[in-house]
Amino acid sequence: xHAPAANALKIDGVSKSFNDxxxxxxxxxxxxxxxxxxxxxxxxCGKTTxxxxxxxxxxxxxxxxxxxxxxxxxxxxxxxxxxxxxxHYALFPHMTVQENILYGPKVQGASIEGLAxxxxxxxxxxxxxxxxxxxxxxxxxxxxxxxxxxxxxPEILLLDEAFSALDRNLREExxxxxxLLLRRLGITTILVTHDxxxxxxxxxxxxxxxxxxxxxxxxxxxxxxQPASSFVFGFLGSSNRMSGSVVARNNAVTDLRIAEGLILxxxxxxxxxxxxxxxxxxxxxxxxxRQPTAVHRSHPATVSLATFLGQTVRSVxxxxxLSVVSETIAAADIELxxxxxxxxxxxxxxxxxxxxxxxxxx
Amino acid sequence: xxxxxxxxxxxxxxxxxxxxxxxxxxxxTIVLAPFFFMPLxxxxxxSLNRDDAVALMVPDFTAANYIKALTDPxxxxxxxxxxxAALLVAITATVIAYPFAFFIARYARRSLSLVIWAVYxxxxxxxxxxxxxxxxxxxxxxxxxxxxxxxxxxxxPLRLLFEVDGMLIGMIHRYLPLAILxxxxxxxxxxxxxxxxxxxxxxxxxxxxxxxxxxxxxxxxAIGLQLVFAGALSDFVLPQILGSSRFRMLAPAIYTEATTxxxxxxxxxxxxxxxxxxxxxxxxxSVLLRRFAPWARSV
Numbered sequence: 001x002h003a004p005a006a007n008a009l010k011i012d013g014v015s016k017s018f019n020d021x022x023x024x025x026x027x028x029x030x031x032x033x034x035x036x037x038x039x040x041x042x043x044x045c046g047k048t049t050x051x052x053x054x055x056x057x058x059x060x061x062x063x064x065x066x067x068x069x070x071x072x073x074x075x076x077x078x079x080x081x082x083x084x085x086x087x088h089y090a091l092f093p094h095m096t097v098q099e100n101i102l103y104g105p106k107v108q109g110a111s112i113e114g115l116a117x118x119x120x121x122x123x124x125x126x127x128x129x130x131x132x133x134x135x136x137x138x139x140x141x142x143x144x145x146x147x148x149x150x151x152x153x154p155e156i157l158l159l160d161e162a163f164s165a166l167d168r169n170l171r172e173e174x175x176x177x178x179x180l181l182l183r184r185l186g187i188t189t190i191l192v193t194h195d196x197x198x199x200x201x202x203x204x205x206x207x208x209x210x211x212x213x214x215x216x217x218x219x220x221x222x223x224x225x226q227p228a229s230s231f232v233f234g235f236l237g238s239s240n241r242m243s244g245s246v247v248a249r250n251n252a253v254t255d256l257r258i259a260e261g262l263i264l265x266x267x268x269x270x271x272x273x274x275x276x277x278x279x280x281x282x283x284x285x286x287x288x289x290r291q292p293t294a295v296h297r298s299h300p301a302t303v304s305l306a307t308f309l310g311q312t313v314r315s316v317x318x319x320x321x322l323s324v325v326s327e328t329i330a331a332a333d334i335e336l337x338x339x340x341x342x343x344x345x346x347x348x349x350x351x352x353x354x355x356x357x358x359x360x361x362x
Numbered sequence: 363x364x365x366x367x368x369x370x371x372x373x374x375x376x377x378x379x380x381x382x383x384x385x386x387x388x389x390x391t392i393v394l395a396p397f398f399f400m401p402l403x404x405x406x407x408x409s410l411n412r413d414d415a416v417a418l419m420v421p422d423f424t425a426a427n428y429i430k431a432l433t434d435p436x437x438x439x440x441x442x443x444x445x446x447a448a449l450l451v452a453i454t455a456t457v458i459a460y461p462f463a464f465f466i467a468r469y470a471r472r473s474l475s476l477v478i479w480a481v482y483x484x485x486x487x488x489x490x491x492x493x494x495x496x497x498x499x500x501x502x503x504x505x506x507x508x509x510x511x512x513x514x515x516x517x518x519p520l521r522l523l524f525e526v527d528g529m530l531i532g533m534i535h536r537y538l539p540l541a542i543l544x545x546x547x548x549x550x551x552x553x554x555x556x557x558x559x560x561x562x563x564x565x566x567x568x569x570x571x572x573x574x575x576x577x578x579x580x581x582x583x584a585i586g587l588q589l590v591f592a593g594a595l596s597d598f599v600l601p602q603i604l605g606s607s608r609f610r611m612l613a614p615a616i617y618t619e620a621t622t623x624x625x626x627x628x629x630x631x632x633x634x635x636x637x638x639x640x641x642x643x644x645x646x647x648s649v650l651l652r653r654f655a656p657w658a659r660s661v
Contacts, residue, residue, distance in 0.1 A: 057558055077561045078569075084562045090555035094577045094657045104563030107573070132657045152563055 006069065008033045008188040009054065009156055014063030016049055023049040025212040026063065031156070034186040036179075037217075038199035041209035042235070047192045050209070051158055054190065056080045068155045083154030087161040089145035091133035097144050098129040104152035119147040122181060139170045146178065150187070157182070157189040163198055175201050196236055200224075208232045230280070230355040238283045240324050241355065246271045253349070259320040261299035262345060266352035278355045285351030286326035288315060288337055293346040300342040313337060317345065409630035419626045427631035437632070444612040445639065447526070448594040451533045455541040455590045456583060458534070463545035463582075464575070478546070481539050489536060493603045496535070500528045500604070529605035536600065537593045541586035548582025549575065581658045584647050592640045612636055 009031040016024040024046045031037050039047035052058040054065060056077035064073045072080050083104075091100050098116045105112045120126045123143040133141060142162065149157060163171045179202045182189050193199050199206050200220040207217040208231075216228035227233035234241070247263060248255035254268045256277055266279055292298060301319035313330045315337045316323055324345065330336055337343060412422040431437045466477045484492060499505045500522040507519040522528040552575060560570040601611035612632065620629035651658060 055558070055562055057561075077558070078564050078566055080562075082562065084559065086555045086559060088553070088555055090553070090559035092556060092559070092574060094655065103560075103565075103573070107569055108564040134657065148559075148563070 006033055007031060007066075008035070008068060009190070010064075010066040011050075011054070012064045012066075014050070014053060014060045014065060016053060016058055016060050022212050024053065024060070027212070027214055028063075029207060029214060029217070031188055031190065034188055035205065036182060036189040036191065036203045038191045038193055038203040038206045039209055040193055040196060040199040040206050040235075042194055045209040046212035047194075047209045048160060049212075051084075051160055051190065051192045054156070055082050055084050055158055081152070081155045082158055083149030083152055083156070084158045084160065085142070085145045085149050085162040087164060089133075089141045089162075089165075091136075091141055091144055091148070093133050096130050096132055097125065097136070100133070100144055101129075101148050101151045104148065108152060110152070115151055119151050122150070122185075123147045138166055139174060142166065142174060150185075155188065157187050159189065159191040159193075161192055161194070163193070164195070171198075172201075178202070208235060210235070227353060230278075233280050233353050233355065238325060238327065240281045240283065240286065241278060242281065242322065242324070243276055243278045246273050246275050246277060249273065259299070259322060262296045262301075262319060264295055264347055264352050265349045266354055267349070268354040280353045280355045281324075281347055281351055283314065283325045283327040284312075285347060286317075286324055287346040288317070288326055288328060288341075288343040289346050291344060293344050295347055296344040300344050303337050303339055303341040303343055306337045306339055306341075308336065315343075317343060319345070405630050406634055408627055409634050411627040411630075413625040413627045415624075418624055427628050428635070430628070431631055431635055440610050440612055440615050440632075441635075441639075443609055444595055444636075447530065447533070447609075447611065448591050451530060451537060451594040452541075452587045452591040454530075455534050455538050456545075456586050459538060459541035459545050459586060460579075460583075463542050464549055464571075467546050467549035481542050481546075484535070485539055489599050490603075492536065493532060493599060496528065496532045496604060497523060500531065523604065525606050526609045529600050529609070529611075532600045532604045533594050533597060536597070537590040540589040540593060544585035544589070545579060545582040548579040548585075552578050577655070580655050581651065584651050588644050588647050591643055595640055595643075596636060 007030045009029070011027060011029040013026045013028055014024060015022070015026050027046075027050055029037070029050075039050060041047045049058060053060050054067075056072070056075060059074060064071060066072065067080065067082070092103065095103065097120075101116050101119050102112045104110075105115060116129060117126070120129055123146055125140065125143045125147060128136060128140055128144070133144070136144065142165075145162070163174060166174060175198060189203075191199065191202055203220070205217060205219055206223050207214045208223055209215065210231045216223050216232045218226075223232060224236050227236065233239060242258050242264070244256040244258040244264070246254055247257045249269075249271060252267055252269045253265055254271050254277070256264045256266060256279060258264055264279060264281075266277075268277065271277060288303075289296075292300075299319075301317045301324070303315050304318050304323075305316040307314045308330060309327075311330060312327045313336050315326045315328070317326055318324075326337075326345070328337070408419065409427055410423050410425070412420045412424060412426065414420045466474060470477050497504070501507070502519040502521065502523065504523070506522070507516070510516040511519060520527075522531070556574050556578075557570055560574045561567070565573055596613055597611070598613035598617065601609075602614045602617075605611060605614075613636075616629045616632045616636070619625045619632060
């Protein structure tokens with residue numbers, strides 16, 4: 001029906017305000033057939049509003065939404081053919097699992113022959129079909145909610161914080177299972193989440209949202225390693241912000257004095273000597289050494305707190321009143337940092353992100 | 363840890379744990395036992411006595427009053443009148459209450475407390491006062507007839523006051539809050555997500571109400587029906603003041619039996635039968651609810 005490269009969903013310049021609050025500001029997004037995209041952002045960033053606009057629970061003030069080539073901007077929700085999995089699953093308490101799954105196809109007048117068994121098989125809930133939602137565990141409810149959404153054969157699956165109500169272990173298990181299932185079925189999916197781990201582990205591309213706008217869209221690696229803005233950098237992972245003055249410049253590289261003995265080199269051309277710059281470094285890029293390093297030649301820093309997290313150790317290091325967070329691998333044969341240690345920081349040039357680059361919207 | 367401590371703790375403490383919570387029932391028991399359960403038992407005992415024209419109530423142990431009440435056409439008409447009117451009032455009040463409750467539960471945002479207060483308001487006003495209000499409205503030369511006559515809708519006034527019609531109107535008004543409040547409560551508890559889920563799955567707005575809102579509000583419907591039915595069945599004031607002497611209702615009849623006819627035992631038997639009717643109806647609704655809404659117990 002569609003050309004292979006066709007967009008399953010095309011959002012063009014969509015805006016939505018509630019009273020004076022601009023929940024979504026001219027967002028544009030194209031989702032390819034079979035792609036899984038996460039809308040990632042803090043609460044209030046507009047990601048849920050954008051999802052509600054796609055489902056039709058809200059109507060945009062401006063812009064258009066196309067689903068499978070059809071303009072659905074003002075189509076009422078029941079005619080949109082989207083399948084939504086709600087944050088609290090929204091199972092109908094007065095219907096059994098089977099009735100919940102078959103509800104959509106029934107009201108749409110579609111065939112339900114063998115459908116309950118098929119959906120139950122996909123989500124491994126065959127034994128639960130005759131139960132009521134109140135008799136199910138959280139994980140089972142989520143499976144039923146996904147089965148119910150898939151039963152209407154939606155053109156796009158919408159997951160609204162669908163894992164947030166689950167315990168951590170169960171959540172990761174469900175994420176893996178659902179990721180495999182959605183890829184196997186090749187169903188286009190939009191996932192709304194505030195959890196970076198969830199977005200990274202499930203999706204092909206991630207749209208990082210802030211203040212009603214999509215700040216950056218790309219693969220997990222792209223948004224993590226090449227953040228397009230200082231917000232995207234700060235939102236993903238745990239990061240340090242440092243500022244310093246330019247002490248040397250050479251073609252494309254600039255040396256920045258952060259503290260006595262600590263001079264970071266970064267890829268930022270065209271800075272005047274002595275000017276102030278702000279850079280960011282992720283915690284895992286800050287290595288701790290016992291000996292002076294290329295960037296930290298003298299005046300060692302002091303470890304003020306070292307927390308063992310299993311795979312890593314998170315240390316807070318004090319250097320001239322600046323707190324720097326470092327996350328290092330905690331292998332069994334490595335001597336781990338402890339509070340009071342004197343250490344030297346080692347930060348690679350490629351790990352230094354320039355955060356304020358006037359003129360160039362990074 | 364706590365388990366072990368509790369088991370090895372003093373035996374006296376365990377006994378306290380067992381019956382201490384029941385102490386909360388003590389104040390209610392002190393009031394209810396002498397002033398409700400005792401009179402009820404006395405009433406039942408009286409119903410087994412015999413009425414005598416001269417000696418008034420004669421101690422006896424007979425079911426004669428019950429047999430008479432359940433076979434004599436005079437009393438049977440009384441029961442059918444009363445149960446019929448109570449059913450009609452309960453169903454009509456629920457039908458009127460439903461859209462209103464749905465509206466306030468779903469759409470009244472800022473006005474919610476005002477509207478709820480308006481629903482409660484009549485309950486703060488003595489029923490006698492409200493009855494006189496209805497008399498002014500329903501009389502042959504009252505407000506309603508006046509309006510209808512002037513508008514040319516009627517040629518002769520409708521006879522409402524001192525008729526079954528006026529009594530039913532008054533009863534529906536009196537018990538409407540008891541139908542609205544449980545319905546409002548039930549509809550308000552339905553989360554927004556369920557409306558959205560239903561429409562997301564393809565249900566039209568009417569379908570959402572039919573498939574989700576109505577079934578989930580059934581426990582509220584049942585409670586409202588029970589409250590209104592029990593109230594209307596045992597109502598004394600409205601049949602007595604607004605009603606007709608040609609359409610006899612149970613509560614005024616019991617009063618007449620006990621005072622005018624001096625048949626205290628017969629009056630007691632009728633009162634016990636009224637209580638039994640109410641208990642049977644309440645039980646029947648509960649059984650139906652369990653049968654047709656098995657999910658409701660665990661919601």
